Amino acid sequence: MPATAPAPPSPPAAGAPPPPAAVAPPAAPAPAAGSAAAGGGEAIPAPASLEEIVRIAFERNHSDVHIGVGEEPRYRARGDMLRTGWPATDLSTFNGYLREMLSPGQVDTFHREKEYDGAYAFPFVRVRINLLDSLRGPAMVLRLIPQKILSLEALNLPPVLKELCQRPKGLVLITGPTGSGKSTTLAAMIDWINHNMARHILTIEDPVEFVHQSDMSLIRHREVGLNTKMFHHGLRAAMREDPDVILIGDQETLSTALEASQTGHLVFGTLHTNSAVKSVERVLGFYPPEDQDNVRRATSESLLAVISQGLIKTNDGKRTGFHDIFINTDACRDYILRAELSEIEEIMARSAFDGMQTINQALQGLVEKGLVSAEDALAQSLRPNELAMALRGKS
Numbered sequence: 007m008p009a010t011a012p013a014p015p016s017p018p019a020a021g022a023p024p025p026p027a028a029v030a031p032p033a034a035p036a037p038a039a040g041s042a043a044a045g046g047g048e049a050i051p052a053p054a055s056l057e058e059i060v061r062i063a064f065e066r067n068h069s070d071v072h073i074g075v076g077e078e079p080r081y082r083a084r085g086d087m088l089r090t091g092w093p094a095t096d097l098s099t100f101n102g103y104l105r106e107m108l109s110p111g112q113v114d115t116f117h118r119e120k121e122y123d124g125a126y127a128f129p130f131v132r133v134r135i136n137l138l139d140s141l142r143g144p145a146m147v148l149r150l151i152p153q154k155i156l157s158l159e160a161l162n163l164p165p166v167l168k169e170l171c172q173r174p175k176g177l178v179l180i181t182g183p184t185g186s187g188k189s190t191t192l193a194a195m196i197d198w199i200n201h202n203m204a205r206h207i208l209t210i211e212d213p214v215e216f217v218h219q220s221d222m223s224l225i226r227h228r229e230v231g232l233n234t235k236m237f238h239h240g241l242r243a244a245m246r247e248d249p250d251v252i253l254i255g256d257q258e259t260l261s262t263a264l265e266a267s268q269t270g271h272l273v274f275g276t277l278h279t280n281s282a283v284k285s286v287e288r289v290l291g292f293y294p295p296e297d298q299d300n301v302r303r304a305t306s307e308s309l310l311a312v313i314s315q316g317l318i319k320t321n322d323g324k325r326t327g328f329h330d331i332f333i334n335t336d337a338c339r340d341y342i343l344r345a346e347l348s349e350i351e352e353i354m355a356r357s358a359f360d361g362m363q364t365i366n367q368a369l370q371g372l373v374e375k376g377l378v379s380a381e382d383a384l385a386q387s388l389r390p391n392e393l394a395m396a397l398r399g400k401s
Contacts (some may be wrong), residue, residue, distance in 0.1 A: 016022060051193040052092035056103040056161065057128055063150055064131045069185075070150070071097030073134075075100050075143030083318070084325055085185075100144055107135060116144075125213035125229075126150075133234050134215055151215050155197045156190065163191060164329055167313065171199050174250075177267035178309035181277040181285045186328060187318050189215050199223055199251060206248055210240040211255035223251075230256075238262060245269060260292055264301075267308040281334035281365060281388055282312040283350050286342065298345070318369070318386050320377050328368040328386070333360045366393045373397060 027169040033063050053059045056073075063071050063081055070082035081088045095103075104113050107126040116122035122137040134149040158168055170178050178195075180188045193216035199205055205223040209263045212230035219225070227233075234240035237256040244252055245266055253274045260275060264287050267273040279285040286305070314330040332338070332354055341349050354362040370393060380397055387393040 018251050056106045069146040074145030095195040139311055155193050156195045158198055161194055175270050175272055177273045177308050178310050179275050179312045181279045205250040207251040208244050208249040246334040257270055282314045282330045282349050285312045302343055304343040309334045318378050331367040333362050333364050370396050
């Protein structure tokens, strides 16, 4: 029996409201403020590969790429997290991203250990890799490492850093929180030595970040897990490899670093501390009470300087550094020996002729130059009340 065509709808009765219009599907959400599109103009379709995701970060000068299973990819730009508006990454896609960078053995290591640190060189930029497991699933953070190493002058770093590069031996600590530019500062110092002095420079890092090409100096990079099994082993071996300068990318080997600085080497190290005085306290705190007398003596003799740095947003939306600078003068050595570290900051505040300055002095200078706002400076200060009084006195 042939199918009967559906009857046409009956006309509405007189005075009845018209039938509702068909509901259109919801429009795709526009990129939110703080999205990748907002960071660089037009919206970008989701890339098909990890290399394309990293290329966008490279071209837009973003510092980090964040990708996790069940989450939309994000970028960090000038300190802020930017949304992309792209679909959440699924496990299959994430594993494909891993295969773009890692060998099967390295992927197995991550799945077994639940964490992984390494580095990878795309054709246009090198990245530092951190992999982690989380409640949602695996995730990665990629920090872009510029191929061009900026000079001390280009970074507008304090002139005393160049003086420290010329010292024949001793320990220099570059400290600050994660993302404060410690690696960039160290790379600039090593670069200056490389182009101006005939030295043998050895770096021991996990992973190797900035890759230098030998110039006046001979530079050798060693990566933990690839070229040496452990930081401690690599550093012990370094003292038999005729170096003049040693860069150590690990704070757990400070005891060996201190020893190396006492045996005629210029040693650069890092700590995750936010002031110069706290950095000295941390060095001493690595040792038990019964060793404190010897450690204070060794530290007072070998420590050259501590440069503690941070980054602050400027009024034009960029970022600039500020520095807490401690130079270990004769007066400071006495205070370290007597464990009277609280007195050191007062010496720093009145010793600009030695290249020293406090965080508040650095922040006050940026405010007075019109580079940063007083509010942002106070938020970064470890002693905001003291800084506020200084700024009021200058206004």
